[in-house]
Amino acid sequence: MKKIYLIIILVFFAMGVTRAQESTSLGYKPSAYYTFSWNNTFTMGDFNKWVSQPSMAGFDIGGRYLLPIKGLTAGFNISWQRVSKQYDNQTFTVPDKGIAITATNYRFTWMVPFQAVIAYHFIPNKMVSPYIGLGIGGDYMEHHLLIQEYDIYKEVWDFSLTPEVGALIKFGPFSNLGAIIAFNYKWTTNKIEIYETKSKNLQMLNLKVGLAYILR
Amino acid sequence: MYLNCKSMKTKFGFLILGLGLVFTLGCTKYPPSSDRIMEDLAVITQYDTKVNFNNYKYYSIANSVVKIDNKDTTYLTNTTAMAILDEISKNMEARGFVKAVTPVVPDFGIQVLYYQNTTVYTYSYDPWGYYPYWGYYYAYYPVYYSSYTTGLADIELVDLKVTDPTNHRLYIRWNAFIRGLLTGSHTTSELTGAVDQAFTQTPQLITTAK
Numbered sequence: 461m462k463k464i465y466l467i468i469i470l471v472f473f474a475m476g477v478t479r480a481q482e483s484t485s486l487g488y489k490p491s492a493y494y495t496f497s498w499n500n501t502f503t504m505g506d507f508n509k510w511v512s513q514p515s516m517a518g519f520d521i522g523g524r525y526l527l528p529i530k531g532l533t534a535g536f537n538i539s540w541q542r543v544s545k546q547y548d549n550q551t552f553t554v555p556d557k558g559i560a561i562t563a564t565n566y567r568f569t570w571m572v573p574f575q576a577v578i579a580y581h582f583i584p585n586k587m588v589s590p591y592i593g594l595g596i597g598g599d600y601m602e603h604h605l606l607i608q609e610y611d612i613y614k615e616v617w618d619f620s621l622t623p624e625v626g627a628l629i630k631f632g633p634f635s636n637l638g639a640i641i642a643f644n645y646k647w648t649t650n651k652i653e654i655y656e657t658k659s660k661n662l663q664m665l666n667l668k669v670g671l672a673y674i675l676r
Numbered sequence: 677m678y679l680n681c682k683s684m685k686t687k688f689g690f691l692i693l694g695l696g697l698v699f700t701l702g703c704t705k706y707p708p709s710s711d712r713i714m715e716d717l718a719v720i721t722q723y724d725t726k727v728n729f730n731n732y733k734y735y736s737i738a739n740s741v742v743k744i745d746n747k748d749t750t751y752l753t754n755t756t757a758m759a760i761l762d763e764i765s766k767n768m769e770a771r772g773f774v775k776a777v778t779p780v781v782p783d784f785g786i787q788v789l790y791y792q793n794t795t796v797y798t799y800s801y802d803p804w805g806y807y808p809y810w811g812y813y814y815a816y817y818p819v820y821y822s823s824y825t826t827g828l829a830d831i832e833l834v835d836l837k838v839t840d841p842t843n844h845r846l847y848i849r850w851n852a853f854i855r856g857l858l859t860g861s862h863t864t865s866e867l868t869g870a871v872d873q874a875f876t877q878t879p880q881l882i883t884t885a886k
Contacts, residue, residue: 551877558725560877563718608718608855 487633495522497670506659515543531581544568552655566606595622618650638672720853732783733885734776745792763868767875772883785834794825829854
């Protein structure tokens with residue numbers, strides 16, 4: 461939980477930097493930008509009961525295109541994420557069949573999110589441009605339970621919503637390169653049903669830090 | 677000049693996007709094999725949900741463990757085998773069952789089977805190439821051999837009270853599999869601990885019969 465607070469503080473810090481640099485304008489008008497980010501995942505709720513460990517295994521690529529309405533962008537995000545953890549000597553039961561299994565097990569969920577995104581940049585022509593956005597789309601997830609060499613898994617497609625706050629930080633007034641920092645909350649209709657583990661509406665927090673290439 | 681510059685940057689943008697795609701799709705979904713579980717014992721139990729264990733009291737247990745491997749069947753009476761049989765008896769007594777002594781006829785018979793299986797497999801890289809003058813050629817690479825050995829102890833609680841004489845069938849009311857990859861060695865205490873776990877995860881296996 462402390463890490464989550466730290467992330468929130470970081471995002472607000474980025475916002476603070478934004479205000480401090482509001483007077484510095486870009487030397488050109490951006491028309492679009494592409495991002496490639498390192499994605500950190502923090503599972504929440506039922507998802508956290510499945511894999512309680514935050515994961516740094518994830519990448520995200522995105523594109524945003526400026527719309528005629530000032531500051532408004534539309535685009536996409538495609539990601540790859542994996543959360544995993546080893547649990548020692550846990551018992552799984554199938555009560556109606558009288559089955560119980562106790563074993564050290566390795567659980568992981570592999571995710572491929574794909575979303576259409578709409579975002580509003582408050583000051584799009586400035587060096588630091590904070591934004592709020594909403595992603596709507598889906599995920600392909602595989603939930604795996606590995607016991608010895610056995611792999612018990614379920615594949616699930618879902619619908620997802622992702623409100624996001626972040627900032628696009630350009631490296632210079634005439635530079636096409638920049639950095640992106642974003643923090644989002646993701647709600648999905650995804651579920652896990654393996655043995656007695658029954659979780660629905662998987663949720664998570666994501667922190668993305670990456671590079672951006674800005675088009676004029 | 678401006679157009680060329682813009683075109684180059686667009687290409688660069690798509691390059692970043694492409695690289696992102698490669699990274700994204702290229703990342704394996706499976707965790708590193710070093711993180712996988714290789715030598716832990718797994719305990720799997722199943723009981724007959726329709727049976728009422730309160731109708732059973734006496735049991736008898738075999739005096740050896742039957743070992744079945746790729747070559748032969750042998751009867752183990754070594755220290756480890758005896759420790760496993762003793763641990764089963766101890767747990768049965770703790771659940772209210774009593775070892776049958778002649779002339780008492782047992783309700784359950786307990787036997788322990790130990791399967792050891794070595795699987796040998798081959799693997800090789802399977803690349804192929806296209807050589808313009810000779811068409812498709814398959815490259816020759818040496819074939820590698822590897823193997824793994826699994827051990828599986830199967831504890832069976834056989835119903836001797838309710839049988840099916842017409843079909844010569846005996847019913848197994850509870851069984852436990854204790855399974856491990858034998859790439860290392862398991863101590864006797866680990867094995868007896870696994871026997872205890874088999875009973876712990878089946879609280880239904882208990883009797884109050886007088």
